[in-house]
Amino acid sequence: MAPWDADLTERTINVFSQTAEYALRAMVCLAQQREDRSLTSQELAEATQVPPGYLSKVLHSLVRGGLIRSRRGVGGGFILARPADTITILDVLNIVDPMQRITFCPLGLQSHGTRLCPLHRKLDDAIARTEEAFSQITLAMLVNEPTLSPSLCELPAPNPKPRP
């Protein structure tokens, strides 16, 4: 950060990228649907409040990443590629914005071969712990968790447009 002498006006997120946030919102929305129910890019954009054009890109990369499937044409849309209890937060992050582990000294210090100095060791530990935590949380957990706050988004009224 530190946009020098900038005004720090309302930013919501900086530790996860905006793109990661968008992807997670969309995935949770999809996980909330019935098995056979697909959502269009438009519907998802409204529900998640993500710029429609941009969400298309994000969804596309999720398709390429194998987490969701797409169907073109009328009645098409996006749908989870696997059951919601087999997709973790980490799976999503790894596609749109993988956390870069620190595997070697960022300064090219020959003296420590592959070993990290204490600073980078600690930084990488933190990343590792976060990865570990996210690998334990499935979309199903997020959707089913008993909570006072309805999960993520008021969906666009699961309107009765069932598809065969």
Added chain:
Amino acid sequence: MAPWDADLTERTINVFSQTAEYALRAMVCLAQQREDRSLTSQELAEATQVPPGYLSKVLHSLVRGGLIRSRRGVGGGFILARPADTITILDVLNIVDPMQRITFCPLGLQSHGTRLCPLHRKLDDAIARTEEAFSQITLAMLVNEPTLSPSLCELPAPNPKPRP
């Protein structure tokens, strides 16, 4: 991330900003010095392998943040403002690139008042745990930790230029 269709060529860091990395390197270098020894921006830039012009900015914001002190003129430079065992990684991050906690629903959902939905609750938990971890690690720990890798940087040969 997801520079679309970009080539992913060697990026070292994305969960912490480049600026944060630079600031931490500099702080560790300063912590390695004897109490009364100050380092110039030049010396620090060499030791930490950070672009000199940019490091100046970073150092300046650390000064404004009260973590280091600066002296102008010949024989000047930068020095820690407090003992190294009272400055944590979190202190540094909070100045150059504070981790933005999620305190309210990023979608402006009126339904959950101040409560977070499961997704954002988990994300914020992760941030919180990382903050907690970093608040426990002081610069002194990083410098003194017995390790096989010398701490961070081969310093510019603590040359004998003692100042009164």
Added chain:
DNA sequence: GTATAAAAGGATCAAGATATCTAATTTGGG
């Protein structure tokens, strides 16, 4: 006081991430 060494500050530039828009392609329905 003058010269010199250093930080502070400002303006500007480059790159990456984010966002938008428009065309192209696929798919299903009449």
Added chain:
DNA sequence: CCCAAATTAGATATCTTGATCCTTTTATAC
């Protein structure tokens, strides 16, 4: 077959971060 709905794609604009350069200010030494 043709139309409409939807994804895919490519090109482009915008904003933030990272980086550079140059001038100004401050402090020390002579």
